[in-house]
Amino acid sequence: MKKFLVLLLLSAMIVGNLFAGGQDEKEMAKAVEVDESAPVTIQFWHAMSGDRIDLIQSIVDKFVAENPNITVEVQYAGSYNDTLNKVKSAYKAGNAPAIFHSYEIGTLGMINSGLVSPVDELADKFNQSIDWDNFFVPVEGYYKYQGQHYSMPFNSSTPLLYYNKTLFEKAGLDPDNPPETYSEVIEAAKALKASGIEKPVTWNLHGWYFEEMIALQDAPFANNDNGRGSELPTEVLFNNEEGKKVFDWWIGMYNDGLFNDVGPGWSNHRAAFGSGEAAIILSSSSDVNLLTKALNEKGWEMGTGFIPHPEGSDGGVAIGGGSLWITNQLTEEQQLAAVKLVKYIANDESQKAWHKGTGYFPVTKSAMDSLDSEGWFEENPNYKTAFDQLLVSPGTLNSSGALLGVFPETREIVQSAIQECYQGKDTQEALDEAAKEVNDLITEWNELIQL
Template sequence: MKKRLLSIILAASMVTAVATGCTQEASSETNNEGKGQEIVFWHSMGGAGGETINKMVENFNNSRKDIKVTAQYQGSYDDAINKMKSSQQGNAGPDVMQLYDIGTRWMIDSGYSVQIQKLVDEDKFDLSSLEENLLGYYSIDNKLYSMPFNSSTPILYYNKTAFKDAGLDPEKAPKNMEELKGMIPKLTKKDGSGRVTQYGYSMAVYGWFVEQFMSKQGLTFTNNENGRKDKATAVEFDKNGGGLKVLKLWKELNDSGNMGNFGRKTADTQNAFKAGQTAMFIDSTAVLSSILKGVDGKFEVGTAFLPEITSGDKGGVSIGGGSLWIMDKKDDKKQKAAWEFVKFMVSPEQQVLWNKNTGYFPVTKKAYDLDEMKEHIKKYPQFQTAIDQLHASPVEARGALLGVFPEARQTVETNIESMLQGKVTPEQAVENSAKNINSAIEKYNKTNK
């Protein structure tokens, strides 16, 4: 009897154990399904930008149970590119990567990414609500290669209080360089010893500004329609006269003694403006929040379109900043999950959050329909300038694609510095820049056929 009872107990225990095991196994499978796809996102945003990206990623993760995104800061854009190249050997790179605008041609040629247009078409995603000018930069032959994310353009920042003190109308910023040249002597201040305490105008030694002034003139930076009809094989700024016009003007302003030169670091020129050491300067719309915060009410800040080189120029401004690329990991599920994340990052609500905390444009026009965005622009009307300038710029002003753009910018900056120091003439600076960049283009094209 005892033996029979023991057998019954053992049998029952085995059934329970099997049932429990099945339940545990099912539970484990359910948990694995619940975790879903894990996505790694590499970005190069520090400070407020990095904090906001982390918040946006957190918002995405809270909205989805089937996808988890981990954001990883990779340092500068150049650092991120070098890490990307190394990671490709073991397919260990990210699923989504933020890359600066001038890396576009390189990324396309690398073959590391999936063309965004493919995912747009498969998902029947409507691009019409996104800003046409922003999409235009990252498109070739109407095919979108990456999703615009942190986009900006250059604008003129000016000290309205300094304008009033100089007897100038604070509501009338210079529309072109001739007007600017007439204003800056009035805005330049000196102490008793003749030392300049406030320059009328400043701009950092930044290659991006040369590219922007080329676009403003309606001229191309490289051949083959700015590298969009076909790969660029040479620059054009030395042949169409646009580059020389920009550098001659730069030299003239510098030699007048009314323009401050604070070097290559844009932050140094920004800090000079905040401190009242320059009355006007040009820089990205992305630094608007930082400028307003740094000025902190010491004077009234005005914003205006990037001045034309010559009155009547029919061009516009090109975008800067970066975009989101989906990497080709040969995994359809990860790719679809990455696409869901990218769509979320450019949604109206998230783009309002992004704009408010950074100053970058909302990628989607639907962001302007939200009350939060309307209130933000009302509070900071200076940003309306950036919106108006973007919409006033023709898509054709979208700028060049060049595989050696980082190197090209450094070359231009080095020659501008030599010119400002009186070591070379504007003509020589243009010629030297073109020669060195064309050599780099030739080498690049040979290895990236």
């Protein structure tokens, strides 16, 4: 009798499912039920050193206070590269952290790595909606791939032009009017040079600026929709007309003795700006605080402006920085906890605290509005520039920034090409050779990633 009942029940379930078919599709997509009060522990590995370790801890502490069933083990795992290498080893051993922090240029690699679950997928699974419209267009656009958001934006920045208002005035330039186009920068540099600054323009040797300057002209950096198409990118396009414009301008200033080559790294150009040896620099938007202080010490006033672009171009700035990824070896309770945590880190309160503590800009519009109504920008007008620059970015595939699996090497190769041009190589030739070298690496990467 019992057996019969079980059989009946089973067959009823099977038949029921057969007929339920299409009608239940919506039901299937409905949130997975997870006991939200069950105790759960997740690990969170990030790549922010110094004071930022405590700042991240304090944001997480607030999250834990609101979600007492969740325990979060936060760990600083070294640089972005160190973190990624540790995650890979931990994943192989089956104990990867629930959430880890990676840099923007690792995005295509992470998507194809097989280590992560897309944030959108998990958010849908647990009905934890994410209001992507509230994010700045370039931020949302950068982490969207094939219509899906793979990671949660966390620390975002863009390059910014910084200039010394006091030295501008001395050179007879308008201190409230930073140069915007390539020729305006050259004119300002000449005036500054005439006023006694030997090499008034500088920035560090970094491929990031070159990438941004191509995005600002709304030109592609890589093929297949700038690496965002349905096929993996197979070649880079930065040796195009727009790329040459950037090189010609940059190297031209170097050849005319207007630009000081300070090499790679992030300290030399800041030092040159702080000591007045340079009056116009490019640097990360997260340097506002640091550079304002450096100039104040000398009694100088600092201004900020957009990244220069050639006359008549209409692209937009792409973001840099990092985002938070959720790994795919988690229990459902852990997945839910991870989604809640990344959402919390991207909320207005956390992002405002993060912005004030680090200089990275908050990733959402509502956080910016809230800062605005607090009067933050009246006290810190230079922070506003980064937002204004973001707001005018059109969010096209080109201005969203390229995705490439071999981005770290691409930057090295581009930087080497720039140095070759300093030594007198033809800009087009250097670009073509660099592109060829990158293309070989892309071919290899596309094969390896499918193993």
